Amino acid sequence: MLVLFFVNILIVHAQDFPSTSLPSSSFPDDFMPTGTISPTWLSPISPVAAFQTSTIVPQVSGYQEYSPELLSCFGKLRLACAVNLDFNRALDKYVGSGRLDKIAEVLEGQAHVLCTPDELSSVYQYISNFEPAIQIAQQVTADLSSADKDQLNFMENLNDTNAERLFYLGKFGAINDSDRTVLQNSFNEVMKAFASGTPAVETSRALSILTPDDLARVRNLSESDRVALLTDRFQQCNITSGGNIAEDVARLFEMPSQI
Incomplete structure (x- = not known):
């Protein structure tokens, strides 16, 4: 049985915003969330786990060493999460629903604002390693039915991000085991790299x-x-x-x- 959950990502923050906790009864039987990005002022970022299964999942290999440019850029993005509420909310929204394709867009977009050309290049190069997983996430959205899209539009109009998270968690839980493993491992690795960013x-x-x-x-x-x-x-x-x-x-x- 797949037990899918997201743990808190601790990000340095100048304000103590409460984390969002969703009731487990709202999830499909195989899903159990524990929270979203919970900013804490000058706390170290904790290890990130997501899409964890009840059995050991092979880790993504080949990406354990991060370039200084990547760590520097991700460090700047971590600091931006501390003070930039729009960036924090955008990243929180997509981390909470496991949408790696949108996470990549948000990180790359903010890197354009904050990072040097060399740092930005390192981010693009790093994210490109996970293109298969990004395509899996994109395909889930592309395969949505008209009824699904209407439901999402309704949630967006209500600004109901919790419902959107539940929606996508259910969709990702329904994909085949092979694709889900690729997606979960890639998600974990990208979040680990982000958490390893070194702020100046x-x-x-x-x-x-x-x-x-x-x-x-x-x-x-x-x-x-x-x-x-x-x-x-x-x-x-x-x-x-x-x-x-x-x-x-x-x-x-x-x-x-x-x-």
């Missing part, structure tokens, strides 16, 4: 001095005003860097247009 020390330190009120103000400002406010705030706290730390932090609040 100076940027993390700068974020740590921002209060919830600071973050709320920054989110409501234009890009240039964000930089000005952050520059002033960091100078007050004697935080300086060889680069422009205020610009680096301000960029964490940006979102790509396609998300």
Whole structure:
């Protein structure tokens, strides 16, 4: 029997948002969720498990070593999850439903905003290793019936992300064992790599001095005003860097247009 569940992903965060827990009675008999992305301020990211089975599943081989560029970029994305509510919600939505195709889109889109060309290239190269699993996830969506699509539209209109998660968990639970194994192993590996991202020390330190009120103000400002406010705030706290730390932090609040 397949026991499918998602555990909390701990991501550094400046606010303590409660994790979402879904009642197990709402799931098909073979499914049991335990939560979604639960941000915790300056906590280490825990190991990620998802799509786990009651028996041992072979791990994805060949991707255990991550390039410095990949870890640096994923570190920036982790910090963005700490302060960028739109990015956090988008990633949380797709992690909760196991949609690896959409997870890849969200990560690559945010990497365009935050990462250097070399880092971005490393992300694309890494994600390309999981193209078979991404295609499996895409095919599940492509095979939806008209009734399925109407149901999803209804959920989206109500902004019922929990129902969407249940919907896709059921769909992924119905695919053949071989495809499900490819998808679950790839999902686990991508989440493990993301959790291994190494945020820059100076940027993390700068974020740590921002209060919830600071973050709320920054989110409501234009890009240039964000930089000005952050520059002033960091100078007050004697935080300086060889680069422009205020610009680096301000960029964490940006979102790509396609998300």
